[in-house]
Amino acid sequence: DSGVTQTPKHLITATGQRVTLRCSPRSGDLSVYWYQQSLDQGLQFLIQYYNGEERAKGNILERFSAQQFPDLHSELNLSSLELGDSALYFCASSVVGTGSTEAFFGQGTRLTVV
């Protein structure tokens, strides 16, 4: 168990809908990352938050947004869903600034858009 909790584990929704994925980082970790994993694109970095502030942005679509709350949990919001958004979405957390920035990953949320 990595200590990172993601909910829900599975999500099936229709095109055009909006969903929210939730992530609780490991205790004490200030940094949260979101990744999308699909068969054709591999593991793609979406966005990073550090202590509530956005720090880095990757290949995140405008239809997607995220935030990190004062208690450090994070949510990834996906709207106007398309079939191509079906993927495994991972959250990871890390302690930044220790010189050893490995990230610990949750089990992922598998999103299926039908």
Added chain:
Amino acid sequence: AQSVTQLDSHVSVSEGTPVLLRCNYSSSYSPSLFWYVQHPNKGLQLLLKYTSAATLVKGINGFEAEFKKSETSFHLTKPSAHMSDAAEYFCVVSDPGAGGTSYGKLTFGQGTILTVHP
């Protein structure tokens, strides 16, 4: 800027034979390097990490990797493969950025699928 290239998308070995998964990286600063493993329908698990200490890094399950700055490589090895090693492996670089501004952003390689035959 940082990037990672995993040189093989698939590697197939027999049980009991050595494993070599190859990774080259590019980084503008002194990077940290990691190997993660992902078993089917599971999350990613850290195998080992290099953070500018010893160049030969030992990880879990008998894996190790050697950091070679001159070759910009961080290949993953294991002397004897086990059936349970069958999984996808990711080489990852974390570049501190100028003045440590990257905040630990991880860049993943495309992954190498390891198949182990009995």
